[in-house]
Amino acid sequence: MSKNESLRKKLESKSIVKVGGAFDAMSAKLVESAGFDAIWAGSFAISATHALPDASILTMTEFFDVASTMAQTCNIPVIADCDTGYGGPTNVSHTVRKFESAGVSAICIEDKIFPKQNSLLKGGKQKLISEKEFVAKILAARDAKINKTFMIIARTEALIAESGMKEAIQRADAYENAGADAILIHSKKETPDEIIEFSELWKGNIPLVVVPTTYPTVSVEELIKNKFKMVIYANQTLRASYLAMNKVLKEI
Numbered sequence: 001m002s003k004n005e006s007l008r009k010k011l012e013s014k015s016i017v018k019v020g021g022a023f024d025a026m027s028a029k030l031v032e033s034a035g036f037d038a039i040w041a042g043s044f045a046i047s048a049t050h051a052l053p054d055a056s057i058l059t060m061t062e063f064f065d066v067a068s069t070m071a072q073t074c075n076i077p078v079i080a081d082c083d084t085g086y087g088g089p090t091n092v093s094h095t096v097r098k099f100e101s102a103g104v105s106a107i108c109i110e111d112k113i114f115p116k117q118n119s120l121l122k123g124g125k126q127k128l129i130s131e132k133e134f135v136a137k138i139l140a141a142r143d144a145k146i147n148k149t150f151m152i153i154a155r156t157e158a159l160i161a162e163s164g165m166k167e168a169i170q171r172a173d174a175y176e177n178a179g180a181d182a183i184l185i186h187s188k189k190e191t192p193d194e195i196i197e198f199s200e201l202w203k204g205n206i207p208l209v210v211v212p213t214t215y216p217t218v219s220v221e222e223l224i225k226n227k228f229k230m231v232i233y234a235n236q237t238l239r240a241s242y243l244a245m246n247k248v249l250k251e252i
């Protein structure tokens with residue numbers, strides 16, 4: 001079974017798919033050895049390893065090099081965080097072709113303006129592109145994939161941008177109708193209330209994904225109870241390595 005098929009199968013058969021964030025092949029291997037279902041090649045962590053902020057500064061090729069090395073070295077699926085898709089629909093088409101042919105199993109693109117700022121940045125300016133513009137990116141992504149098992153995860157930042165629950169639901173519907181294979185609903189709140197409200201109101205039929213960085217105490221059971229099918233622990237390996245390296249270096 002291909003890694004793409006295994007990700008699809010896990011989404012169907014498991015109560016929830018657990019994804020661990022990584023920033024290079026070594027951290028990705030550690031995520032794999034720890035028993036996670038898939039690897040998140042996160043833009044925050046990969047930018048940080050270049051001593052850069054998560055603000056659309058690295059190029060698509062730089063993110064691609066990291067994700068493709070992970071895909072070459074790991075036996076579990078890699079999900080690449082492709083930010084805003086590195087441009088318009090044509091850039092998204094090219095991105096899908098590159099990442100899919102390198103053995104990455106899914107890309108995630110988000111509905112913010114380029115250049116974007118990290119969703120959790122204190123005082124960050126979070127601006128969305130229009131629903132119509134983002135739908136055009138999803139259509140381009142859907143049409144560019146060669147194998148139907150490759151996944152396009154559409155991430156709405158409507159709650160991050162404080163555009164309201166109604167806007168988040170409407171966008172998730174539009175993205176599903178455009179051909180997204182999953183919806184990532186992101187929140188910067190310190191409790192899961194907002195994403196739980198979203199899951200109660202949204203009547204979509206594709207898997208719902210969360211990144212509980214600001215509400216890390218939410219239990220997997222609570223996520224399962226609220227119909228979430230994938231949870232991404234986005235930058236734990238980065239934080240762990242930063243703390244460990246700092247400690248060891250200071251002790252020398």
Ligand code: SPV
Nearest residue numbers: 042043044045119213234
């Ligand atoms: C990342 O890990 O790059 C993400 C998740 O996109 S977050 O940092 O929460 O925006």
Ligand code: MG
Nearest residue numbers: 042043044081
């Ligand atoms: Mg990111």
